[in-house]
């Protein structure tokens with residue numbers, strides 16, 4: 001994972017917004033978040049995380065067959081941010097492209113990579129979740145800007161010849177475009193011309209219906225988690241760790257309760273980073289592994305909901 005050094009606390013936000021540390025902590029669980037420097041971007045953070053992932057995997061960039069960058073804050077309209085990553089890594093043979101599934105990006109990316117690996121087509125796929133959410137915030141809107149942060153995480157999926165079930169046991173991904181208005185950055189090059197008027201109207205900033213998003217997040221994350229358990233013939237007690245998307249502590253607690261999983265088995269780091277969009281699950285997995293919470297043979301459930309709407313789950317056996 002890579003996180004910008006710059007920490008913005010709730011107390012810092014109190015200086016410019018009509019908000020309080022107490023309100024933000026109580027309603028979201030967030031205490032602070034990282035905000036990228038001007039010279040940091042989705043690609044620069046993703047590249048930093050990718051170097052670490054390659055080193056951890058003992059691979060060279062030349063070994064990569066594919067690079068999937070999951071982001072809703074790409075460096076430019078085109079080319080894909082993944083192409084900048086490919087250039088910097090020197091991953092010449094990798095097909096490189098972006099996917100846009102917002103907070104669900106990393107889970108969607110894992111699911112795509114899983115298919116290429118399981119089909120035998122590719123050996124090594126780099127998946128990156130990276131976001132500079134700070135660039136699409138309305139920093140005068142206390143209902144949204146306190147929630148998000150910047151950061152990146154990367155993982156490499158590789159083929160194994162092991163015969164017992166291991167690695168990604170299942171992935172399920174879904175979308176519901178009829179609820180696209182719940183979370184949206186309405187400005188876009190295709191629909192809204194890039195004009196001063198659009199900028200003045202904050203068309204390039206996130207708009208969110210908080211309460212509706214909250215409810216649908218609990219519903220979809222619970223539903224897709226139960227589907228994942230049933231698909232694998234598992235019960236709650238077979239899951240050693242749940243790594244949920246870090247959007248709101250209360251969403252995480254509600255999902256855990258509905259699944260019947262105690263909070264000790266749920267990984268939470270939202271207090272440090274806020275909602276880092278498609279990077280959230282990748283960063284959380286990394287920290288969970290660093291803390292020794294994914295021992296060999298243990299089973300982890302990833303569950304997520306994001307704008308689109310999109311949602312999904314992945315079950316991993318380490």
Ligand code: ACO
Nearest residue numbers: 019023027102103142143146210211213214247248306307
């Ligand atoms: N500081 C102080 N007061 C605030 C703040 C703030 N930062 N934000 C809102 N308030 C006020 C509201 O204006 C409102 O005041 P009013 O009663 O005078 O009108 C009051 O607090 C209550 O607001 P609610 O919206 O009812 O608060 P709620 O408990 O629903 O919490 C929140 C809001 C935190 C946004 C919650 O709804 C939430 O987390 N929703 C889900 C968000 C989410 O998960 N988004 C990401 C999805 S992932 C993706 O793809 C991007």
